[in-house]
Amino acid sequence: EDQVTQSPEALRLQEGESSSLNCSYTVSGLRGLFWYRQDPGKGPEFLFTLYSAGEEKEKERLKATLTKKESFLHITAPKPEDSATYLCAVLSGGYNKLIFGAGTRLAVHP
Amino acid sequence: GAGVSQSPSNKVTEKGKDVELRCDPISGHTALYWYRQRLGQGLEFLIYFQGNSAPDKSGLPSDRFSAERTGESVSTLTIQRTQQEDSAVYLCASSSRTGTHTGELFFGEGSRLTVL
Numbered sequence: 001e002d003q004v005t006q007s008p009e010a011l012r013l014q015e016g017e018s019s020s021l022n023c024s025y026t027v028s029g030l031r032g033l034f035w036y037r038q039d040p041g042k043g044p045e046f047l048f049t050l051y052s053a054g055e056e057k058e059k060e061r062l063k064a065t066l067t068k069k070e071s072f073l074h075i076t077a078p079k080p081e082d083s084a085t086y087l088c089a090v091l092s093g094g095y096n097k098l099i100f101g102a103g104t105r106l107a108v109h110p
Numbered sequence: 111g112a113g114v115s116q117s118p119s120n121k122v123t124e125k126g127k128d129v130e131l132r133c134d135p136i137s138g139h140t141a142l143y144w145y146r147q148r149l150g151q152g153l154e155f156l157i158y159f160q161g162n163s164a165p166d167k168s169g170l171p172s173d174r175f176s177a178e179r180t181g182e183s184v185s186t187l188t189i190q191r192t193q194q195e196d197s198a199v200y201l202c203a204s205s206s207r208t209g210t211h212t213g214e215l216f217f218g219e220g221s222r223l224t225v226l
Contacts, residue, residue: 004152034213043114043201043217044153087152091213096166097143098213102152 002027002092004101012107016077021104023088024070033071035064036087044087078108114218116202122224131187131221135204142185143203192225
């Protein structure tokens, strides 16, 4: 069964303190791995798609990387406005549905 | 509108009542998804529509849940005889045909359902 596990569940950082979020996955035939950001009371907002091991994507202070078993979302010099829940999802095999992890709640304090 | 629109934004109902949740996708988006998000948890897939193809209903948790979509327009998720465990935020998302492969889904703000 396809599975996505994110760690840590919650992370508290000081402004400017870089860190990484982890997403490990077990899928039959990865077709893509996706990162989303979700603010309280809102729907998730798409960030990145990664297709193959070794691929990297960047957007502002965020960089996503992919290996054969996990993905990392690196946050460089975060700001309070980066506070949100970050969700990882995978698309596998012949299925059409994205399978989401439970997310990492990030809080960045000034 | 420019984004995915869901209604109602909040719904409080009594156990045993039926509820209908509505999703208006982005115009031109062929794919539409329903997900459920319980408090503090990730998104749980419910159902997927792609154009006029047969929907993927593999995530519907019981026969109390059903969804309809006519063509590429509005979708309705119906929960019959609601139970307290149905309390959650129900999220709708739409995507273009390309987006179903790139994983770029556009989500609405959700309908928060509370069953007393």
